[in-house]
Amino acid sequence: MRSYSLIAPAKINLYLEILGDRPDGYHELAMILQSIELADQIEVRAIGTDTILIHCDHPQVPSDSSNLAYRAVELMAKVFPDAFAKFGGVEITIKKHIPVAAGLAGGSTNAAAVLVAVDMMWQLGLTQPELQDLAAQLGSDVPFCLAGGTALATGRGEQLNSLSAFNSLYVVLAKDRNLMISTPWAYQAYRSEFGHTYVRDTQSLESRAHRVHSGPIVNAIRHKDGSQIGRLLHNDLEKVVLPTTPQVAQLREAFQSSGVLGTMMSGSGPTVFALCESEAHAQEVRQRVRGMIANPDVDFWVTRFSTRGIQIVSSVT
Ligand SMILES: C[C@@](CO)(OP(=O)(O)O)[C@H](O)COP(=O)(O)OP(=O)(O)OC[C@H]1O[C@@H](n2ccc(N)nc2=O)[C@H](O)[C@@H]1O
Numbered sequence: 630m631r632s633y634s635l636i637a638p639a640k641i642n643l644y645l646e647i648l649g650d651r652p653d654g655y656h657e658l659a660m661i662l663q664s665i666e667l668a669d670q671i672e673v674r675a676i677g678t679d680t681i682l683i684h685c686d687h688p689q690v691p692s693d694s695s696n697l698a699y700r701a702v703e704l705m706a707k708v709f710p711d712a713f714a715k716f717g718g719v720e721i722t723i724k725k726h727i728p729v730a731a732g733l734a735g736g737s738t739n740a741a742a743v744l745v746a747v748d749m750m751w752q753l754g755l756t757q758p759e760l761q762d763l764a765a766q767l768g769s770d771v772p773f774c775l776a777g778g779t780a781l782a783t784g785r786g787e788q789l790n791s792l793s794a795f796n797s798l799y800v801v802l803a804k805d806r807n808l809m810i811s812t813p814w815a816y817q818a819y820r821s822e823f824g825h826t827y828v829r830d831t832q833s834l835e836s837r838a839h840r841v842h843s844g845p846i847v848n849a850i851r852h853k854d855g856s857q858i859g860r861l862l863h864n865d866l867e868k869v870v871l872p873t874t875p876q877v878a879q880l881r882e883a884f885q886s887s888g889v890l891g892t893m894m895s896g897s898g899p900t901v902f903a904l905c906e907s908e909a910h911a912q913e914v915r916q917r918v919r920g921m922i923a924n925p926d927v928d929f930w931v932t933r934f935s936t937r938g939i940q941i942v943s944s945v946t
Pocket residue numbers: 642645654655656657658660731732733734735737767768769770771784785786812813814816817895896897898
């Protein structure tokens with residue numbers, strides 16, 4: 630039976646600006662997404678029946694049709710019914726290393742990996758734009774997870790422009806394991822407090838330029854300038870999460886006082902990350918902040934920027 634083993638990396642958001650509400654209920658964004666080496670391992674195996682089975686070693690990850698990996702196979706089966714009839718269903722095993730509901734796109738990257746595996750398993754030969762289009766139907770962050778590296782994302786986050794990828798920066802991640810933040814809640818809270826309608830068609834490029842402020846950080850990324858990148862980190866969702874979740878604000882302050890290049894909440898949180906120039910410094914910061922926080926429920930990870938998205942590690946055909 631065919632099987633594929635894949636690596637599905639997490640992401641952090643170096644920049645997240647909310648430009649306004651969209652008529653479809655989403656928010657118009659200007660974001661910079663960055664892959665990191667912290668990753669889940671995904672096995673996708675043909676099972677010759679018409680079922681989809683999910684196994685995951687993490688108690689908070691569903692194994693039913695609400696799992697994004699399940700939804701990825703379901704979407705492929707709907708779009709390619711003949712291939713599904715010919716090759717049958719799949720069994721997916723997810724080894725979770727990415728914390729769940731953490732703002733690190735764990736579910737999205739699992740779904741992206743499954744799209745890649747099913748494309749190969751069903752011998753579809755899809756192009757990158759075709760895969761990206763399917764990915765966007767599964768979630769706003771899924772197209773980025775497929776491509777990986779460093780990208781400027783617009784629209785609801787699915788329109789990508791890749792930036793020069795580099796892996797020389799190290800990342801310390803911290804998350805209280807009792808805290809989970811729902812992405813729809815974070816956007817809804819932002820809309821209630823700061824919402825304003827964004828009508829793309831009537832916006833000239835010039836008026837858009839007045840609202841999007843990602844230029845300096847894009848420039849810093851082009852120059853691989855770690856100190857500038859650290860200084861220019863930005864996330865509008867912090868405006869609703871920091872006041873309601875003091876643990877996040879506290880972690881951010883602890884990193885801030887530890888001599889890092891910069892610190893920010895990732896996506897809708899609650900993970901806070903800090904950027905460092907070297908692995909030794911990142912390990913030192915992890916130790917120092919662990920001591921300052923004195924909360925045994927906070928987990929830490931040291932990882933680094935990655936230039937890659939979904940990677941196929943091995944296949945049996
Ligand atoms: C906040 C971010 C930052 O990268 O990531 P996470 O914190 O979830 O990792 C993303 O914008 C999340 O992307 P993703 O999790 O794929 O979102 P989706 O499944 O498409 O949408 C989940 C919900 O978030 C809200 N949403 C999402 C994207 C967007 N541009 N506007 C929104 O308002 C909507 O309420 C939507 O129903």
